[in-house]
Amino acid sequence: MQKKKELNTVIRRLSNRYPMIIWIDILTPKQILFFAPLIQELRAKGHEVIATSRKYLEVNLFASLKGLDLTIVGKHGGDLLMEKLKASCERSLHLSEFIRELEINYAVSFSSPECARVAFGMGIKHFCISDSPSSKKVCRLTIPLSDTLLAPQVIPLSAWRKYGIAEERIVTYNALDTAVWLKRRPKESSRKEDYGLNVSKKTITIRLEESQAYYIPSSDKLYTNKLLDSLLLSFPNCEIFVLGRYAPQIESIKKAYGSKLKIANGVVDGAGLLSVSDVFIGRGSTMVQEAALLGVPSVSTAHGAKKFDTENFLIKEKLLVRPENIEGIISTVEKLLQNEPHKKNLQRHAKAVLENMEDPINVVIKTLEKSATEDKIL
Secondary structure: OHHHHHHHHHHHHHHOOOOOEEEEEOOOHHHHHHHHHHHHHHHHOOOEEEEEEEEOHHHHHHHHHOOOOOEEEEEOOOOOHHHHHHHHHHHHHHHHHHHOOOOOOEEEEOOOHHHHHHHHHOOOEEEEEOOOOOOHHHHHHHHHHOOEEEEEOOOOOHHHHOOOOOHHHEEEEOOOOOHHHHOOOOOOOOOHHHHOOOOOOOEEEEEOOOOOOOOOOHHHHHHHHHHHHHHHHHOOOOEEEEEOOOHHHHHHHHHHHHHHOEEOOOOOOHHHHHHOOOEEEEOOHHHHHHHHHOOOOEEEOOOOOOOOHHHHHHHHOOOOEOOOOHHHHHHHHHHHHHOHHHHHHHHHHHHHHHHOOOOHHHHHHHHHHHHHHHOOOO
């Protein structure tokens, strides 16, 4: 088998076709936004890319919307720990069977436990991308099995060392992950009418919490309802647009609030919606980063929790505010809605911050090609 692999490598190099064969495992909508440009640019360079995902409605619909062809292997385990474990074990087995005959050179994922485990078990170098050292369980399952970790520079190296990776195996980029797609965002502007919003009213967009993640306590799910109640009471003349994550979560909000709220149906262009929002409220790194870097007045609801390093950066740049409680959120939103000059200054500053960031995709490709040169694949 080893001789066959070596022969195939020589044939690929001599024919100059597919210098690298790269497996990318994609698990979330954010990862689609990050990996779609990477896949496109790797293929443009002549590399072959195999992209896998799991049966997970939000991701599958979004991939279709973005024209990204994914091979579906396994399923999402839901919000119960035992079901998560079973789904992960089954998916790892199916992935190993799928990957076995593909002559993969490298595996890349955003901390996919199954990708990291299968790659390690099959002797394939895994390149792990992450901006969440606080996701301890996922990091423990992926980083120790990874050859290289790629992460935003704003996260100190000490945050990663506890997961057993040496500093020389960490590659950093001077950007947040959202810079990948925000830098590539088309110039045309969205309109409130595109989202069924009233142009004569101000829009408050709120992103619901990641209810199926292990790190979100059940008390936070009750907190969301209290926050929605307070927003409806405090801003009766505004439209409140809610972005959910899962069908049960969305149905629960519809049942509780009916027509009092605007609730997104299906997949929504997040950056487009944010660009027509007057204020964004949310918990969860990705959309908070998007809103802040688009210059939308942004409020984090991650109350009482440790401020993530990516959030610390945005707070330091005065692109994000994080009040300590619901009363503070309401007060902050009220001030932001009334301060138009502040919004214009915020947009100018956000644009400058984004332009100053490097493109993480270039760093990922450079890292892969450096490894391929050292491994005599290129």
